[in-house]
Amino acid sequence: MSQLTPLFPRKPVPALSVPTLDGSTWSLADSKPENFTMVVVYRGLHCPICGNYLKDLDRKLADFRERGVEVIVLSSDDEARAKQAKEDWKIENLTMGYGLTLRKAREWGLYVSSGRGKTSVGIEEPNLFVEPGLFLIRPNGELYFATVQTMPFARPDFGAILKALDFVIAKDYPGRGEIIDIPAEAAE
Template structure:
């Protein structure tokens, strides 16, 4: 199994390409937002928390667009499961990507879990699937902010993210957590 390696702010994010519901491919390298691209990784159809989380994001999508932030949500689900998630959760505006490979998830520093049968909503978990992550990426492909989780609980609140973006954009606040080798940095 590949070692989990974090991404660091102010460094380029790995390539990312997924198919989207409604047709076409989405690639991070093609993103041309005014300020940021926000990539929200969700666990999949089997996760009722994901449904509530993405529905909240769907309601706030215009607020992100007003701030010059393009948004995509994606999972390792196949097209059929992603379509069912969109329909069951009544996602109306949010671009949903599907087919995130586990290898690509690892490149982005995401955790992977093993399925444990049916969830509380009676949907079978996939054999393996990704855990949640939220990534805010500058137009030049540099990571600005990341939140990676090993559990479905306590994800970043989108209202708080919007408030933070207002401050960040107004103050040209730099990405933090950029130090890769703290021992070498401290020796300088």
């Protein structure tokens, strides 16, 4: 099994390219946002919490675009499951990617879970699937902000992210949590 790799602000993120439901391929290398690219990883069709989360983002997509943020949502689901999620959840505006490999998910510091049968909505979990994550990436490919989770609960609120973006953009606030050498006396 591949190792979980943490990502650090102010450092380049791994390459990322996925097919999308509109028939194209989305690539981070081709993303040219004014301020940030926001990559939102969801668990997949089997996750009703993901549906509500993405519906909220779908409603707020224009607000992110006004702030110069390009948005992609993706999962490890195959194309058929991603299409069903889009239809079932009534996602109208988001670019939806699919087929995120588990190895690529690990490169991005994401957790992987094993399926446990049918969920509360009666949909079978895949044998293995990626847990949620949210990444803000600067136009130069460096990580600005990341959150990864081991469960579907308590994800970052998109309204709060929009407010934070207003501050971050206005103040040119730097990414925090970068790799630094910790002095020996502070390490204890």
